[in-house]
Amino acid sequence: MPRNSNNSTKRKMDLGEDVSSLFGKRSKTSSNSTVNRSRTKGTEEAPTVFNQKKCNAWFRQYSTPSSPDTIGPEGVEMFCRDLNVEPENIALLVLSWKMGAKQMGYFTLQEWLLGLTDLQCDSLAKLQAKLNYLHSLLLDSSHFKSIYRYAFDFSRDKDQRSLDIETAKAMLGLLLGRQWSLLNSFFQFLDQSRYRVLNKDQWCNVLEFSRAVDVDLKNYDVDGAWPVMLDEFVEWLKVNRGESNIQ
């Protein structure tokens, strides 16, 4: 930086002020760091090597003093806003999967570091750049399966073994909404059934079902060891379509 007198410093200060006003509300630490953080915004960034300390510090932006090693639901919300991503966006699920996050709405420091190290992101900008990559993981069939299965444990209530049906439907919508044409029928079936929860086996088999069974149900194998719930779904669907005589 040319050691010009007032101009350059002034410019620097101006820049700092502009940016700091943006960050002023969010940052929870001293103003010193504000200046440092100004570098994390936007694409004016020159790619730097992943820095764990930086990542750590980034974490602290969202955790609270009372639980410094955990980001809670509010922090996650803020994080999403920063990232410019809705919390329902599936990219977040993929990110959580990368982190191995145990509970939806919470990130522990360990999880944070694990995931972001793998992604080599220590800043919002870097992470934003990776969003496409995260989406692309869903296109790989075995990654998708892994993410799908992870979603069950991630979204269930930790003191329950099963996933309540409303959350299940939300997650299914997120994951299978675009690729399984029978999803809505399945939801209708669930609504009129007595099922209030989905267990892990049922959850996993829904994916298998969506992949293996055709829309016309012609290749549905009654002896295929499908969970009873899916047998019932097929029966219900057939009746609904007027294909079955059994009431």
Place this chain on the structure above:
Amino acid sequence: MRIRAFPMTMDERYVENIWSLLKNAIQEIQKKNNSGLSFEELYRNAYTMVLHKHGERLYNGLREVVTHHLESKVRQDVLASLNNNFLQILNQAWNDHQTSMVMIRDILMYMDRVYVQQNNVDNVYNLGLIIFRDQVVRYGGIRDHLRHILLEMVVRERKGEVADKLSVRAACQMLMVLGIDSRAVYEEDFERPFLSQSAEFYRSESQRFLGENSASVYIKKVEARINEESERAKHYLDESTEQRIVAVVEEELIQKHMKTIVEMENSGVVHMLKCQKTDDLHCMYKLLGRVADGLRTMASCVSAHLREEGKALVNVDESGANALNFVQSLLDLKDRYDTFLGKSFVNDPIFKKMISSDFEYFLNLNLKSPEYLSLFIDDKLKKGVKGMTEQDIELVLDKTMVLFRFLQEKDIFERYYKQHLAKRLLLNKSVSDDSEKNMISKLKTECGCQFTSKLEGMFKDMSISNMLMEDFKNHIQTSGTSLYGVDLSVRVLTTGFWPTQSSATCTLPLAPRNAFEVFRRFYLAKHSGRQLTLQPALGSADLSAIFYGPRREESETKEKADGPSSSTPTSASANGPRKHIISVSTYQMCILMLFNTRDRLTYEDIMNETDVPKKDLDRALQSLAMGKPTQRVLVKSPKGKDILPSSIFAVNDSFTSKLHRVKIQTVAAKGESEPERKETRSKVDEDRKHEIEAAIVRIMKARKTMQHNLLVSEVTEQLKSRFLPSPVIIKKRIEGLIEREYLARTPEDRKVYTYVA
């Protein structure tokens, strides 16, 4: 005489001479003039010809002569006789021919041996046969007429007219012989047309027979015809035809109409079954056994009828249902069909299997069958079975076991059996321990130890309780403890062996309550760490009662005026107070003791003070107040069938009985009530869930991995002696076990499970 040297060569003339000689001889033989001939000379001449290589000439010459004779003489004769003794003439011609051919053969034997062999031609006799066949028997007009005559004879015979059987036989034998090592001539010229004509004949016979509209008559007629044809073939046609003609008859008379016969109205199988016609059934069985699927047709008709009969017995309507009749009627049905099986169907396995599967089918249509079966056995094991000796009972129980084997829900039976056994033991109703144990060993043979171990536990408890009471009595005597005036008898039951009761307690009257406390202390001193719970539903009591009112017969009018009053003796009565001993249930004891301090109580009062569960309270009060007059210890007002909370009860002071000791019968148990039954069923369903899961875990632990369908069928196999789980239920249990992480699906194939250690 010049002795000629043996001619080494023969000139034509010489040969011609020899042949003429022989030809002449043959012709003489054919004319039956053989007596003047010299066998030796002829033989030698023939020998000579053949030796000098003139066998062919001889052979051809023979053929010519025979042909000529048969053509111009024999055939003409036969043709002439077409309408006049044809068969006899033909037979005669045939016999003559055979005779002459034998002689001719003898003469020409050297030719047979040498020339014929070397040149591979027909031998003399066969040559004769062939020529006879072609020139006579199969000559146009003769052939047709022969066939016609033979068939006509058969027709006549079948009508019952007389026919020349011997001629027919001879003709058939001739045809057989003419086949020369095959029966082709007989077959073509006679048998085939015979069989086809017979088929037609029997086709119309069948219509005639059917017209009689009686299955048994039809069967007898068919049998008769079969015998007739059989005899005819054996004796007058050729034996080999027997099988074929019988097959034709079977086809036309049986095979084509078996369904009609079996299902004939008012005379078919159903009629025979209904009217116990074991012999007719047996005849039909024998008949239909002759054709393929005949027995199966009959069996399915029997089966359909049996199922109908069974269904009718089993679908008794709720209110009319009586367990004893239900089972007895099924036993009777089984007896009837066992008789059929033995006498009519000679224990044929097809029929045996079918009867068993039918019984299994309809027995399980009624979901209460297991309960009824248990009640039936209960009745036979109780004291007071009328009109049956021990052997009779043993026999009936064995037969009942046969029905038991057909039950699909044996676990439900087990549950009821336990309940009924418990009642018998506790209320002292068993005829004898031996007969009980006998029954249990029968069940053990059928179902294994698991079934019966608990039952045996119940017996042990009984004998231990007896010993316990001995000790207790001694204890009381030696320690001089008061039992509050109660002669107490306690039976201690191990939970787990005995059917679980709802642990409803009621408020016992003071004296028995205190007496029991004495026992409780005594018992717990011996067995600390155990817990004792009173089971009021199973207990009984003998109460000493005094009735102060006038006897029943006199008190009609008085009762209305005074109102029931148990405390004041009526001086008007000449009889004085009557003492009785009343045998009642524990609940009834609780109720009755209340009246020691009160004259009148409402239903509500009684309920509040005794705390007896409603259902039992109603039953108890019904027996006490609304039974037969000799049982009515209490009176209810207002009178009527219903027990309302406001109904008022009081002691029936006019109670009278000839017996000193009066046993209050509880309202007859018609088996369980609907809500009780629902409860039992839900308990059974719970148990079944556990049994299925246990089976799944057991199998998976041993096999480590298993494919879904295999697992389901293994489980079904293991449990089939108790009940029949449906594949859907088994699947649900598998899912439950997956959730609880006993099992998992293998990652490679979701249809294969592994055991999670």
